[in-house]
Amino acid sequence: MLLAENIQVGYGSKIVIQELNLTIAPGQITTFIGANGCGKSTLLRTLARLLKPTAGTVLLDGRDIFKRSTREVAKQLALLPQTPYAxxxxxxxxxxxxxxxxxxxxxxxxxxxxxxxxxxxxxxxxxxxxxxxxxxxxxxxxxxxxxxxxxxxxxTDLLLLDEPTTYLDLSHQLDILDILRELNRRHHKTIVMVLHDLNLAARYSDVMVAVHQGTVYTQGKPEKVMTPETIRAIFDVECVVIPDPVAGTPLCIPIATRNHEVGEDAGRTQEPAQARHALELAR
Known part of the structure; x- marks a missing residue:
């Protein structure tokens, strides 16, 4: 089990994560979602022992991960960073x-x-x-x-991945996520990852963790986390959430950003009045 207890993490004087508590349940696929700069990757790097919190602690099987040797931790936990280099x-x-x-x-x-x-x-x-x-x-x-x-x-039994589908086309995204799900289901790997695609995150995750302003906004099964209220709060986007016709998991259909105004961006496919009307119809 991987556990973060009241951690605070920053870069220099800038605090990125504050008073964050999180438990990663064994044997599940857990996915972090959230806006750019919210602290998702920082949280993953902290759980992987690459960043030491200025307060709080991270426990791996009940022991402080920062008081254990690198080799010892690496026998239990593997990390695939966002842009690995060979x-x-x-x-x-x-x-x-x-x-x-x-x-x-x-x-x-x-x-x-x-x-x-x-x-x-x-x-x-x-x-x-x-x-x-x-x-x-x-x-x-x-x-x-x-x-x-x-x-x-x-x-290792625990695999952490930071945006494993970045820069991949749709076919390769599905291929990688299918592989990760097979590793979880058949080989009992506990997987923690960061994804930007909300709908793929909902389809492939047992647990989703919505990170907002350096802390956990909400977490749970995809149907609990993928709601219009949560998407509005952490992305500032109005959306409709319907069942995915293939997987039955929540499917987010974005409508418009809440702060968009007429004439602000001529490239928008919908003006705010149209977006609001569509939102009302969906409700």
Whole structure:
């Protein structure tokens, strides 16, 4: 279990997260949503032990994560940052092998278990045929699968991902999210991620956490969090929420920003009066 207790996090004198409490339940997919700059990525980095809170604490299985060694934490928790970087000419196999670093032994060298973990991770991500290809020659979706394979080789029960679908087209977004759901359902991985697409977040999450102004505005099942009231509060957008005709999860249809006025933006597809009328009809 991963637990944040009354944490405050900042960069220099700027406080980004304040008095935030959060429990990540084991065995579920939890997704952070919220406006740009609200603290989603900062929260994820704090949970991953990359940022130390100025107040409060983060507990991993009941122990202060910042009082444990990096290697020890890395055996339980893996992080895929927003824009991971691999040096040129590093192959997929070499990248995935890096996931075994926390399990290294001073004198033991590369073990059969290390090799098996790498092969299993490559197979799980359908990368066996690309194992000797440089990472920087892959497509965006293949590259993301290579990074996920590295975290799988790390063999942790907890996987944190910061915007894993950024820069991917719709097909590759669905591919990555399907993989993450399979890792959760079949391999019992606890997954915590940041997503900007609200409808995909609702479709693929067990729990959604709406972050607003550095704290948790609300959290719970998608149908509890994805409401017009919550979207209005954290994004300042009027919307209609209907059942997704495919998944049955909440589907957000944005109408207009609440502060938009006639003539402010000629590129809008709807003027405020039309947006308000549509909103009233939906209600």
């Amino acid at each position: 040096p040129p000419e590093v192959t997929v196999r070499q990248l995935v092998r890096l996931g075994r670093y926390p399990h290294g032994r001073w004198l033991g060298g590369w073990s059969d278990r290390d090799e098996q973990a790498v092969q299993e991770a490559l197979a799980a991500m359908k990368l066996t045929d690309l194992a000797d290809q440089p990472v920087d020659t892959l497509s965006g979706g293949q590259r993301q699968r290579a990074w996920i394979a590295m975290t799988l080789a790390q063999e």
